Amino acid sequence: MLTLLSPAKTLDFESPLEVKKASDAALLDDAAELAEVLKTYSPTKLRELMHVSEKLAELNVQRFQDWEKPNADNGSRPALFAFQGDVYQGFKATELTEKQLLYAQDHLRILSGLYGVLRPLDRMLPYRLEMGTLLKTERGKDLYQFWGQRITDRIAAQLQVTKSKFLLNLASQEYFRSVRAETLNCPVITPAFKDMKNGKYKMITFFAKQARGVMAAWVMKQRVKTTRKLTRFAEEGYRYDAASSTETEPVFLRG
Secondary structure, X not given: OEEEEOOOOOEOOOOOOOOOOOEOOOOHHHHXXXXXXXXXXXXXXXXXXXXXXXXXXXXXHHHHHHOOOOOOOOOOEEHHHHEOOHHHHHHOHHHOOHHHHHHHHHHEEEEEOOOEEEOOXXXXXXXXXXXXXXXXXXXXOOHHHHHOOHHHHHHHHHHHHOOOOOEEEEOOHHHHOOOOHHHOOOOEEOOEEEEEEOOEEEOOHHHHHXXXXXXXXXXXHHOOOOHHHHOOOOHHHOEEOHHXXXXXXXXXXXX
16 A cells, blocks of 8 residues: 655754655656746745745745755755654654654655655755645646646556555645546545534544544554555544445544
8 A cells, every 4th residue: 555645834854863864756857847947936926926925935935046956965854754744743753663664665655846756765855835836837837737647657656566456645635636546557545534523523624634644654554555454543533434434435533
């Protein structure tokens, strides 16, 4: 089973890092092409493109001006330890053993607007570029057209290498749109996480994001390969609900 996650806006490039191993992302030439486009943007133009504050626009203009291919000497960090949003707070990467991390290197992929697709140990530099950004390039009107089939091809290749029979989609809709799932020769499993609120089970964004990270980490630790074993997920108070589940959308309830 190959698992997909979204990246996060919140980053951590400051805390001590015990992991010594790192790898290079597969689509760095494409990332460099995007960075060259973004180097032409002023703070005002970037603010309008990304719908961010003036301060964030200025920060990211500088990031793209300074951008180069990540390496061991330019302040890069393995992706799984650089992202610090809700999903990654749930994942708790520092709790993985070395063997579990190496397993994740083969069985976990992080979708990215700038890097396309990242393995957990792939080096990255600080950036902000959401997949839904309407960034025009020579390849098209937005990042979906820019990446085209490239992300899907990398995922398809890894599905084959790992002999995975399922793709576990724990990414957001915005990021999963970059994957042309209909061209993959395997079922896509997209779990739903719901919490009790006002007497009804509902998807609460904050909790659902954390739950995706918790499940992703659990899948790596347990080396889950089948949908049957996936339904045994019972972390953080969630439980599988067969009555409201389908074959491709298992539902997990809490409360």
